Amino acid sequence: MPSKPREKKKSAVNRVPAVETREIPLVGHARVLEQLSEAITKGRLGHAFLFVGPDGVGKHRLARHIAQSLLCERSDVRKLQPCGQCSSCAMVRAGTHPDLLQVAKPEEKSELPIAMIQALTAQLSLKPARGSRKIAIVNNADDLNEESANAFLKTLEEPPPGSLLILIARSLESQLPTIQSRCQVARFFLLSDDEVARILLDLGKVGSAEQARLWAHAAQGSVAKAIEWAKPEWQELVETMVESLAQQPITSHQLTARLLPFIDEAGKESASKRERARLVVERLLGLLREALRASCGSFDSGEPGIPAGRLDVDLLADMIERTLDTDYHLQRMAAIPLSIETWLDDLARLDEGRHLDPIF
Amino acid sequence: MKATCHREGLLSAFQVASGVVPQRSPRPILRSVKLVFSPPDQATLLATDLEIGIRYLLSGIDVDEAGSIVLPVGETMSILRELPDERINLRAGDGGVLIEAASSRFELATEDPQEFPDVPEMGSEPAHRTKAGVLLGMIRRTSFACASENSRYALHSVLVEFEEGRFKFIATDSKRLAIMPGAVEVAGEVPEGNWLLPPKALNLITRVLADPEEEVSFVLRDNEALFRTGKVVIYTRLVEGRFPKYQDVIPPEVNFQIPLPVGPFYGVVRQSRILTNDESRGVDFEFAEGELRLESRASQLGQSEVRMPLGYSGNSIGVTYDPQLLIDALKVLDPSEEIRLELADNRRASVFRTRDDYAYVVMPLIRDR
Numbered sequence: 001m002p003s004k005p006r007e008k009k010k011s012a013v014n015r016v017p018a019v020e021t022r023e024i025p026l027v028g029h030a031r032v033l034e035q036l037s038e039a040i041t042k043g044r045l046g047h048a049f050l051f052v053g054p055d056g057v058g059k060h061r062l063a064r065h066i067a068q069s070l071l072c073e074r075s076d077v078r079k080l081q082p083c084g085q086c087s088s089c090a091m092v093r094a095g096t097h098p099d100l101l102q103v104a105k106p107e108e109k110s111e112l113p114i115a116m117i118q119a120l121t122a123q124l125s126l127k128p129a130r131g132s133r134k135i136a137i138v139n140n141a142d143d144l145n146e147e148s149a150n151a152f153l154k155t156l157e158e159p160p161p162g163s164l165l166i167l168i169a170r171s172l173e174s175q176l177p178t179i180q181s182r183c184q185v186a187r188f189f190l191l192s193d194d195e196v197a198r199i200l201l202d203l204g205k206v207g208s209a210e211q212a213r214l215w216a217h218a219a220q221g222s223v224a225k226a227i228e229w230a231k232p233e234w235q236e237l238v239e240t241m242v243e244s245l246a247q248q249p250i251t252s253h254q255l256t257a258r259l260l261p262f263i264d265e266a267g268k269e270s271a272s273k274r275e276r277a278r279l280v281v282e283r284l285l286g287l288l289r290e291a292l293r294a295s296c297g298s299f300d301s302g303e304p305g306i307p308a309g310r311l312d313v314d315l316l317a318d319m320i321e322r323t324l325d326t327d328y329h330l331q332r333m334a335a336i337p338l339s340i341e342t343w344l345d346d347l348a349r350l351d352e353g354r355h356l357d358p359i360f
Numbered sequence: 361m362k363a364t365c366h367r368e369g370l371l372s373a374f375q376v377a378s379g380v381v382p383q384r385s386p387r388p389i390l391r392s393v394k395l396v397f398s399p400p401d402q403a404t405l406l407a408t409d410l411e412i413g414i415r416y417l418l419s420g421i422d423v424d425e426a427g428s429i430v431l432p433v434g435e436t437m438s439i440l441r442e443l444p445d446e447r448i449n450l451r452a453g454d455g456g457v458l459i460e461a462a463s464s465r466f467e468l469a470t471e472d473p474q475e476f477p478d479v480p481e482m483g484s485e486p487a488h489r490t491k492a493g494v495l496l497g498m499i500r501r502t503s504f505a506c507a508s509e510n511s512r513y514a515l516h517s518v519l520v521e522f523e524e525g526r527f528k529f530i531a532t533d534s535k536r537l538a539i540m541p542g543a544v545e546v547a548g549e550v551p552e553g554n555w556l557l558p559p560k561a562l563n564l565i566t567r568v569l570a571d572p573e574e575e576v577s578f579v580l581r582d583n584e585a586l587f588r589t590g591k592v593v594i595y596t597r598l599v600e601g602r603f604p605k606y607q608d609v610i611p612p613e614v615n616f617q618i619p620l621p622v623g624p625f626y627g628v629v630r631q632s633r634i635l636t637n638d639e640s641r642g643v644d645f646e647f648a649e650g651e652l653r654l655e656s657r658a659s660q661l662g663q664s665e666v667r668m669p670l671g672y673s674g675n676s677i678g679v680t681y682d683p684q685l686l687i688d689a690l691k692v693l694d695p696s697e698e699i700r701l702e703l704a705d706n707r708r709a710s711v712f713r714t715r716d717d718y719a720y721v722v723m724p725l726i727r728d729r
Contacts, residue, residue: 087474094475095387098410098597118509125513126411126558126597127583130478160600 024202026065028195029058032186033080036066041078046184048156048165050141052172053188056224058199060139062188063166067100067135068092070164088130098129104139108269111145112138121155124163134163141169141179149176156182190221199223206230218286228279237262241284245306250351252344259344260337270336277336278327281343285323292316311351318350361427361452363397366420367461370448371440373416374433376592377407379567380414381433389471392430395450399423406479407433408595412561413479414568417591428473429457439466482586482593486547487579488527492589493572494542498529499562500692501540501718506559507533514601517556520580524550530606536685537606537709537721555580556603561596568592610711610721611704618647618672618703620712623695625652626687628668632656633683635664642725643683647701648676656683679706680725686712689720 026033032051039045051059065082069075072082072089082089091097103120105112120136128134138144144152156179159165167183169175191199196216197209205227206212219226228234237258244255259280266276291306295313311319326343330336346356377393385391394406400423405416429452436459440448445461452458459466499518507515519530527544530537565587569576578587580598587594632643632654639659646653652670657663693699693714702711712720 087478090472090474091477094389094472096389096410096475096477098408098477122509122513122516123411125516125600127600129410129583129597 024199026062027058027199027202028191029062029188032062032188035186037078037080040080045164047159047163048167048183050167050169050172050175050180050183050185051188052169052185054190054222055170056219056222056226057188057191058223059168059188060137063137063168064092064100066166067097067137067164070133070135071097071099071131073131099131099134101134101136102139103136105143107267107272110143110271112140112143112148114145114148114151117144117148117151121152124155124160128162132162134160136163136165138165138167141167142171142174144176144179146176149179153178153182191223192221193217196221196223196226200226200230203227220286225279225282229283233262234283237280238283238287241287242306245287245347246310248351250344250348252348256341256344259340263336263340273336274330274333277340278330280340281323281327281330285320285327288316288320288323292320315350319347322346322350322356361397361429361450362423362425363403363450364422364424364447365403365418365450367440367443367445367448369418369420371437373405373418374437374440376416376568377405377414378433378437380407380409380412380564382409388432389430389475390477391434392432392471392476393436394428394430394473394476396428397421397423397426399426406476408477408479410477411558411597412564413595414564415479415481415593415595417593419591427452428476430471430473430476431457431468432470435468479595480584480586482577482579482588485579487577487588488547488551489545489575489577490527490542491572492569492574492576494544495576495587496566496569496572498540498542499566501689501720502529502531502538503559503562504688504692505531505533505536505538505720512601513599514556514603517558517599517603518562519603519606520555520557520585522546522550522552530603532604532606534604535682535723536689537609537719538689539606539719539721541717551580553580554603555585556599556601557585558596558599561585561594564594564596568594609709609723610719611708613704614702615705616647616674616677616701616703618670618674618701620652620670620699620701622690622693622697622699624668625699626690626693626695628652628654628666629683629686629690631666632664633687635661636683637661641682641684642680642727644678644680644727646676646678647672649673677703677706679703679710680727681710681722682725685722693718 036045051063053059066080068082068089069080070077071092073086074083075081088097092100095102101120101123103112103116124134124136156165172180172185193213193216196219197212200206200212200215200223201209206215215226215230218229240255240258244251263273263277263280266272287305291311292313294305294308295316322343326339329339349356374393381391381393395403396406397403401419401421403418403421403423405418407414429450439459443461443464449460450457451460453467456467456469459468502518506518509516515533521528521530525543526541528539528541530539532538569589574589576587576589578585583598585596585598635656635658636643637658640657643654643656647670649672650670652668654666655664689712697714700713702713706724707726709721709723712722
């Protein structure tokens with residue numbers, strides 16, 4: 001019977017990255033795959049891994065691939081190439097496999113609550129349902145608070161037989177040393193533009209190879225960002241940004257008035273707003289970076305951008321530095337409207353040739 | 361897939377299944393049940409929360425075309441409840457399932473049945489057999505003694521063991537221990553092993569079994585256990601880990617044997633619990649010739665003394681217990697029953713035994729006397 005996805009309901013229990021119904025080929029991260037496949041071949045697969053790397057490069061995708069390979073009923077585990085046909089594979093894809101557990105930070109929270117970790121360890125304490133393995137994927141491991149991390153330590157150190165735990169995180173530094181020391185670390189790096197473009201095409205997110213290349217370049221190695229930035233609302237926003245920055249004086253007030261509602265639309269929760277705000281900052285940073293490259297006579301992506309020669313190299317460097325500061329402020333929970341407003345005002349001031357008051 | 365079923369029959373199957381299906385889940389398919397239709401007249405309803413599961417056999421269905429469908433529990437139950445019709449049609453259509461009655465038509469968007477997590481079946485393997493009443497009694501007298509969810513996971517379970525002609529349920533949270541045997545017809549050799557059942561599964565069994573005379577057959581596999589009665593099969597995954605060596609806590613010698621009538625004893629223990637609090641939870645039990653005296657004392661609250669006549673004629677002994685631990689067990693015993701308290705001394709574990717071989721072991725609180 002053909003299936004039709006039901007309307008997505010927001011669940012308070014859990015937020016797990018969207019289900020992929022189609023099998024798309026795995027792109028990139030050959031080194032991590034090699035490392036894992038070698039460990040499996042030698043029968044020395046560790047019981048806990050920490051996948052560390054930037055957002056949107058496929059850490060979760062790869063973790064699920066590993067899980068599917070280990071749970072697949074037909075193919076040889078060592079090849080890490082699930083058959084995609086058996087009922088285990090179907091259940092892994094649908095997110096219903098009883099031996100694949102996943103937790104992720106709920107959208108409205110800024111931390112991964114202890115209750116979710118307790119539920120996960122309780123489920124891991126059951127014997128496997130279908131085969132001999134149980135796999136747990138912990139997304140957003142950066143957001144484990146101390147309580148949740150400690151609740152997890154015992155399981156992480158000595159998981160029940162047949163378990164494999166995969167923690168997914170942005171940075172190694174944000175992990176408690178006690179967690180770090182119990183995991184094998186696999187590092188993920190940003191994808192190349194070609195790789196991102198290929199994934200965009202595989203996913204059917206873009207119409208042409210040309211567009212795929214354009215967004216891949218703008219996204220700087222992250223598929224998630226490329227997908228986000230290919231959306232019409234982001235394209236419109238970029239046009240406004242370019243318009244504002246293209247002339248002197250920079251119309252910082254208008255731009256603020258345009259950006260703040262856009263950030264507000266991200267959701268009710270401040271966590272999602274903050275995420276959107278950081279993306280906005282990053283998007284504008286991309287434009288400045290592109291302008292810097294153009295003024296050095298480097299690669300021209302063909303993307304609409306700040307006219308070449310409008311801002312000189314020194315000025316761009318200062319503006320980029322101020323923008324990076326803003327990202328840091330947002331990351332450290334500074335008020336969003338305040339951060340955005342002062343940032344854009346400061347860019348305008350820099351453009352007028354003034355110096356900035358030191359902010360630290 | 362195409363079939364006609366009896367509405368009420370389907371509804372009662374859904375009611376049983378809805379006890380298993382989680383109310384909240386990130387995946388709609390996990391809030392659903394699966395129905396497998398097999399000609400000429402049967403269907404099996406499958407429900408699971410990935411830890412426990414149920415297979416419910418429905419008969420008297422006109423199956424025109426075999427196949428499987430997945431139905432969301434909440435909506436389907438509401439539909440079944442609201443429809444006045446005696447019989448309804450189910451049909452898998454494009455992208456959904458059609459539920460049709462004389463003057464109503466519902467089209468439910470549903471999921472791919474292949475994605476539904478499987479609920480294992482009881483095969484043709486030999487199964488042990490017991491009576492529902494025996495099993496229910498064993499569950500009732502042990503499952504309350506399990507440790508809470510967030511402790512060592514092997515303790516959050518009930519251990520199953522076999523001996524000649526009997527099987528036993530054992531549960532402990534390390535402060536007390538409950539052991540209840542029951543008669544069983546073992547299939548083949550007396551099995552040896554260590555099976556840990558999660559309390560959730562025992563709860564489900566309690567809800568599904570009604571008639572104590574009903575026969576229950578069950579199999580214990582390496583990773584799972586299955587219980588079958590009539591048209592229902594209950595599936596549960598087993599808990600990992602090692603159950604503690606519980607036999608070691610029972611002292612080998614018995615120096616005091618005190619008979620206790622359950623009803624009156626339960627009454628005085630409840631009285632003596634009133635004036636206790638978290639800091640002074642202990643109640644002093646003074647077993648003497650002809651009389652039991654209970655004393656409790658709690659700062660800020662006050663103190664109590666409760667007496668009860670006792671058919672005991674040995675040496676006196678004073679022991680301190682947490683009254684809640686006794687109440688938990690006395691609650692599930694028949695008030696007209698007489699139990700026997702066996703003690704080595706007042707520092708080692710005390711054992712309450714019933715005539716039907718139920719043993720409830722409590723660690724006394726140590727207090728200087």
